[in-house]
Amino acid sequence: MKPEVILFGLDGATYTVMNDLIQHGVMPHLERFMREGVRAKMVSTVPPLTPPAWSTLVTGRSPGHHGILGFVQYADAQSMSVQLVNSRMLKAETIWSMVNRHGKRAGSLNFVGHQPAPKIDGWVIPGWVSWRWMKQLSHPPGIIEMLKSDLPGFDLKRLALDFDEEKKAIVGAVMDDYTSWIVPHIEREQQWFNVLCHMMEREPAELVGVVFDGVDKLQHLLWSSLDPALAKPESEEYVRIRGQVWEYFRSVDEILGETVRRWGDQATILICSDHGFTGSWEILYLNTWLEHNGFLTWKPNIANAPDGSTELDDFDLFLPFVPETTKAFVLNSSSNGIFIHVKGKRGDWGIQPEQYESFRKELTHALLTRCADPETGEPLIKRVHTREEIFDGPHMENAPDLTVTLRDHGFVSTRRTNTVYAKREIPMGTHHPDGILIARGRGIRRNRSIDRVSIMDVAPTALYAMHLPVPADLQGRVVKELYTPQYMAEHPIVWGSKAMLGPAPTLPPDAPEEDVEVLEKMKALGYLE
DSSP states (O other): OOOSEEEEEETTOOHHHHHHHHHTTSOHHHHHHHHTSEEEEEEOOSSOOHHHHHHHHHHTSOHHHHOOOSSEEESSTTOOOEEEOOGGGOOBOOHHHHHHTTTOOEEEESOTTOOSOOOOSEEEEOSSOOHHHHHHHSBSTTHHHHHHHHSTTOOHHHHSOOHHHHGGGSTTOOOSOSHHHHHHHHHHHHHHHHHHHHHHHHSOOSEEEEEETHHHHHHHHHHHHHOGGGOOTTOHHHHHHHHHHHHHHHHHHHHHHHHHHHHTTTOEEEEEOSOEEEEEEEEEBHHHHHHHTTSOOBOTTOOOOOTTOOOOOOOOSSOOBOGGGOOEEESOGGGTEEEEOBTTTSSSOSBOGGGHHHHHHHHHHHHHHHSBOTTTOOBSEEEEEEHHHHSOSTTGGGSOSEEEEETTOOOOBOOOOSOSEEEEEEEEEEEESEEEEEEESTTBOSSEEOOOEEGGGHHHHHHHHTTOOEETTOSSOOOGGGBOHHHHHHSOOOEESOOOBOOOOOOOTTTHHHHHHHHHHHHHTTSOO
């Protein structure tokens, strides 16, 4: 059995970087892949954040419909309990079980929000899991022991997130030796690929997906070495560091080349990212702005961070605000979401329910007009989204009331400071809504570029490529533009019954400790601090 569809995930991949790497000869296999297929910019979720975006990709539904809203979220619309994202929160069926219902097997590697692993016909090793918990949270039982026994060179610690290494990626950190940080990511991606190859030999599946997430991590820390607009070829130090980070992308390109060599004669391969990337030069301390404008009151014990702090979050599961006098607050930086305290919703405090709409309009107007660059007076926020706009669906009530998009697409900071705004000495990489989709396979046109597609379109397109019925209630569509007219005529889309509700697997009794460890890793990656 050979795979029919391969989802080749590159977390955070962007054409800004990929095209430059191709031009410099770093990724020849990707260049050939583009010539042999079709490419498009793929629009991510709002905000373009890893857990909701990958969840959207594998369900064909928006966050308001599948329930994954960020890295952390409230347990429900009435709760003050904050939880780390996990598979219990995913309320929509994934593509893995969709293909199972038609007698096809599936394999999933390193997808965030898949812990504990859903019990599918196939195998799942979730992402964002420490090596201590990978055995308990993977599927089927015994898969990790089997890999240890049967796969030469298998190293569980290299496969999983290593906090001691990832903490080097804290926003603002400066390294003398980037090699010691880049090499483990090269080795980790190779481990994931070795697992993929071994599982396809031992327990083959028709649909497989694997995510290589070092792309995201390196771009966060080393954007100034990857963005061609910031190139400094005259600087020996710049060339040295760029050469080191290019080695990582060469290794990923080799993995892509081997993937095509092994399975490209039969499989449709979809290279996809959960979001794109760009550079952020600015820091907006949004909770401090809310304080200065009378919307928020800090608890007396919350100390001010140093002016110009590049750390984004001072996150605690217990909110550092006085609830009785706080009308609005940002829960965590990566969501860029503002929650409004409404009396009776999450406690007996906040604005009156009948004041909600007028207050939200007042706050939106203030964010767009009074949150400004202190030097130029230009707005720092270019758009404010209501939850109805971006989280419409059965889980909307659990989403932030407002979500802001900054002018440089950066993450806001939740920290308490004396100042509302600061500039970075060097840019950090931040998420951008435009990711990538590059498709190659049977019936797919060659060397074409098409208009933007949605990340919701990947699941239905993958089902179509497998000649399976597409659930009629998916929000995404089959991207017909990928295919030749003749192929579409010979293989019309077959619509199927509605997708099922997602599985709700149970965690081991002591699994909450994993939440603590993942929280630490999120801090290390700059999503929390």
